[in-house]
Amino acid sequence: MDTLTREQLENRLEKAEARNLYLENQVNWLMEQFKLAQHRQFGSSSEKTSALLQHELVFNEAEATLDSVSEVVEPQTITYTRKGKSEGHRQEILQDLPTEIREYRLPEDEQACSQCGGAMHEMSSQCRDELVIIPVQVKVIKHVRYVYGCRHCDRNEISVPIVTAPGPAPLIPKSLASASAVAYIMSQKFVEAMPLYRIEKHFERLGVELSRAVMSNWMLKGGEMLEPVYGRLRERLLEMDILHADETTLQVLKESGRSAQSKSYMWLYRSGRDGPPMVCYEYQPTRDGENPKRFLADFAGYVHVDGYAGYNDIANVRLAGCWAHARRKFMEAVKLLPKEYREDPENLANIGLKHINKLFEIERDLRDGSGEERKAARLERSKPVVDGFKTWLDETRSQALPKSKIGQAIGYCRNQWTKLTQFLDDGRLEIDNNRAERSIKPFVIGRKNWLFANTPRGAKTSAIIYSIVETAKENGLNPSAYLQYLFERLPGIATTDSGAIDSLLPWNETVQSALQVQKSLPLTDANPA
Numbered sequence: 001m002d003t004l005t006r007e008q009l010e011n012r013l014e015k016a017e018a019r020n021l022y023l024e025n026q027v028n029w030l031m032e033q034f035k036l037a038q039h040r041q042f043g044s045s046s047e048k049t050s051a052l053l054q055h056e057l058v059f060n061e062a063e064a065t066l067d068s069v070s071e072v073v074e075p076q077t078i079t080y081t082r083k084g085k086s087e088g089h090r091q092e093i094l095q096d097l098p099t100e101i102r103e104y105r106l107p108e109d110e111q112a113c114s115q116c117g118g119a120m121h122e123m124s125s126q127c128r129d130e131l132v133i134i135p136v137q138v139k140v141i142k143h144v145r146y147v148y149g150c151r152h153c154d155r156n157e158i159s160v161p162i163v164t165a166p167g168p169a170p171l172i173p174k175s176l177a178s179a180s181a182v183a184y185i186m187s188q189k190f191v192e193a194m195p196l197y198r199i200e201k202h203f204e205r206l207g208v209e210l211s212r213a214v215m216s217n218w219m220l221k222g223g224e225m226l227e228p229v230y231g232r233l234r235e236r237l238l239e240m241d242i243l244h245a246d247e248t249t250l251q252v253l254k255e256s257g258r259s260a261q262s263k264s265y266m267w268l269y270r271s272g273r274d275g276p277p278m279v280c281y282e283y284q285p286t287r288d289g290e291n292p293k294r295f296l297a298d299f300a301g302y303v304h305v306d307g308y309a310g311y312n313d314i315a316n317v318r319l320a321g322c323w324a325h326a327r328r329k330f331m332e333a334v335k336l337l338p339k340e341y342r343e344d345p346e347n348l349a350n351i352g353l354k355h356i357n358k359l360f361e362i363e364r365d366l367r368d369g370s371g372e373e374r375k376a377a378r379l380e381r382s383k384p385v386v387d388g389f390k391t392w393l394d395e396t397r398s399q400a401l402p403k404s405k406i407g408q409a410i411g412y413c414r415n416q417w418t419k420l421t422q423f424l425d426d427g428r429l430e431i432d433n434n435r436a437e438r439s440i441k442p443f444v445i446g447r448k449n450w451l452f453a454n455t456p457r458g459a460k461t462s463a464i465i466y467s468i469v470e471t472a473k474e475n476g477l478n479p480s481a482y483l484q485y486l487f488e489r490l491p492g493i494a495t496t497d498s499g500a501i502d503s504l505l506p507w508n509e510t511v512q513s514a515l516q517v518q519k520s521l522p523l524t525d526a527n528p529a
Contacts, residue, residue, distance in 0.1 A: 025401060025403070028401075028404065090129070094129060100132075105122075106120075136184075136206060138203075138206050138207070138208050141178070143167050143168065145164055145165050145166075145167040146164070146165045147162060147163070147164045147165075148162070148163045148164070148165070149161070149162050149163075169491055171225075171487060171491070172217075172218065172221045172222075175214075175217075175218070176210075177218050177221075177222075179484045179487035179488045180484050181218075182218050182219075182222045182483070182487055183480050183481075183483035183484035183487060184480055184484075185199060185215050185218060185219070186219065186222060186465055186469070186480075186483050187469070187479050187480035187483065188202070189219070189446070189450070190442075190446065190462070190465045190466055190469050190479075191442075191469050191473075191479045191480070193442070193445050193446040193448075193449045193450075194449065195449050195450035195451075196212035196215050196216060196450070197212055198449075199212070199215060200212045200215070216454075216458075219458075219461060219465070220457065220458065220461050222465070222483075222487070223460075223461030223462075223464045223465055224461075225486075225487065225490050225491075226464050226465065226468055226486065226490075227464060228490070228495035228496075228501050229468060229486060229490075229501060229504060229505070230280075230464045230467055230468065232498060232501040232502065232505065233278060233280055233467060233468075233471060233505065234280050235498075236278060236502075236505070237269060237270075237271060237278045237280050238296070238298050238299045240271050240272070240274075240275060240278075240299075240301065241300065241301030241302065242271070242272040242273075242274065242301055242302045242303075242304075242426075242428055242429065243269055243270065243271065243272065243296075243299065243301070243302070243303045243304070244269070244270050244271075244272060244303070244304040244305075244433055244435045244436035244439075245267070245268065245269050245270075245292065245303050245304065245305050245311065245433075245436055246267075246268045246305075246306065246433065246436035246437060246439075246440045247265050247266065247267045247268065247287060247308070247310075247440075248265065248266055248268075248440055248443065248444055248447075249263045249264070249265060249266075250263075250264045250265060250266045250283070250447065250452070250453060250459060251263070251264065251451065251452040251453070252264045252285070252452065252453045252454075252455065252456055252458075252459050253452055253453070253454050253455070254454060254455045254456075255285060255455070255456055258285065262285075263287075264283070264284070264285045264286070264453075264459065265283075265284050265285070265286065265287050265291075266281055266282070266283055266440075266443055266459070266462075266463060267281065267282045267283075267284055267291060267292065267295065268280070268281050268282075268436055268439055268440045268443075269282070269295065269296075269436075270435060270436055270439050272304070272428065272429075272430065272435065273428065273430065273435075274428060276475065276505075276506075276507035277471065277474030277475055277507075278471055278474075279439045279466075279467055279470040279471045279474060280467045280471075281443065281462075281463035281464075281466045281467045281470075282295055282463055283456070283459040283460045283462070283463045285456070287308075287310060288310065289309070289310035289311065289312065289313070291310070292310060292311055292314060293313075293314050293315075296314055296317055297315075299316065299317065300316035300317070301316075301317070301318070302317075302318050302319075302320050302422070302426065302429055303317050303318075303319055303320065304319075304320045304321075304322065304429070304430060304432075304433040304435070304436065305319050305320070305321070305322070305419070305433060306321075306322050306325045306433055307321070307322075307325060307412060307415070307416050307419075318422065319419045319422065320419060320422040320423055320429050320430070320433075321416045321418075321419030321420035321421075321422060322420075322432045322433035322434075323356055323359060323360070323420060323423075323431045323432050324431075324432035324433065324434055324437075325412070325432075325433070326356060326409070326412060326413050326416070326420060327353065327356045327357070327360070329405070329408060329409035329412050329413075330349050330352040330353045330356065330406070330409045331349075331353065332405050332409070333348075333349035333352075333404075333405035333406040333408075333409050334349045334350060334353065336405050337349065348396055348399065348400060348406050348410075349405075349406050349409070351392065352389075352392075352393075352406075352409060352410070352413075355385060355388065355389040355392065356389070358385050359382055359385055359386070359431060360431065362377070362378070362381050362382050362385070363382075363430075363431045365377075366378070369427070370427070371426065371427035371428040372427055373427065374427030374428075375424075375425075375426065375427030376427075378423065378424050378427065379424060382423075382424065383424055386421055386424065389413075390417065393410055393413055393414050394414075396410060397410055397411075397414065439470055439474075442466070442470060443462075443466055468482070468483065468486070469482075469483070471506055472506045474506075475506040475507045475512070476512075477506050477511070477512070477515050478515065481515050482506055482511070482515060485504075485511065485514065485515060486504060489504060490504070
């Protein structure tokens, strides 16, 4: 056996130590992933910061260098009082519901005083409310059109003119579909997130045999009818100068040239805090950056996004980053710490959180301000916090492993810095992209139930319907009632007339007035629900 020299032994030792360090980092990374997966499956999804860190947030600036006045916090006793629901609050909830009044009086022969026998009078009344749920009712409307002819012409072998009484055209030829039926099924699937097989069973319990294949065809045909409204909604959205964007996955089973397991994407674009709320979905088979470039080709302005690089390099677009995403990465790093260190304000993850939480605290104070007021206040209050945070990021980048959660959080903020600081330039911008996340959430919830789209046509139809119902919800309308309103009117208007389509958009005063009146109609046989 050859004897190794000292130099060879030192070289082996150096390689072994390097390998041990590599393996230790790999184990730490895998443990982070395991703990994070456990938390995602079993832990709370709340992003609230712990009480200790909230204390640090309220009474200390994000960096010691930002403190101008030291504050002394006196201990205080806080008493919590549970607030009950007042009668006024209950009446406010019930005021828009159809109301039926039932009165109870004593029979005339009982309206006599038990003491003296004299006639009694009504002193006052006692009133209580109760909610009555009327189950869905399904009925058939037979449209009978009478046909007329001339007996004189018939007897004299003259050409007989035949006239048919006019009647409403069918929503979908040769089908049982009505405006209310299609609107109801669309609402059940795209608002209540019920897959068609459950809706099929629901109709069975109502005594109606309506197969999911028939309903699927109705959804496709109905989506085609809504395309002019969707197209106009998209045009109006691109006229804005501040948007929010996001995207999520979708599985499409039968797509040419792609396996059923391939990931497709549903992209979302929506308006910001100014103007009428507008939500627009778009289906695309990939997550390629060319998709937002095509969609935003006629747009100029700001777009709130997360850190996905696919939104980069879009002409005439300035990207505003999301501080909620940045905060989420630091919170993930906190969750991976040993329990005894999670509330330690001195660890890197909590220091990063403290900076970002300060920005959100300032934003809460500015929520109701105008764009000019918000910009001025941000330059005065938020910019010093942002500058201090950037200094801290640069100083601590070498203290964390790049692949660790805290390293990834620091790296994300440094890489996204230009986007994250964009909110300082325009007071109309928001500090996060939560509007887009809230608007895409209904689709994500629905996807958990119906899992996939069968064809690209179905995916595109879903994008159209989700756009319509989410915009209706944002404008305070009942989506089912709004869909029925559209299906009753779209057949009678010129779909190429943008003015006519504008009159059907959910923020239009006529639409708002019509559906609010419909909401408050009293209970009758003709209006059972």
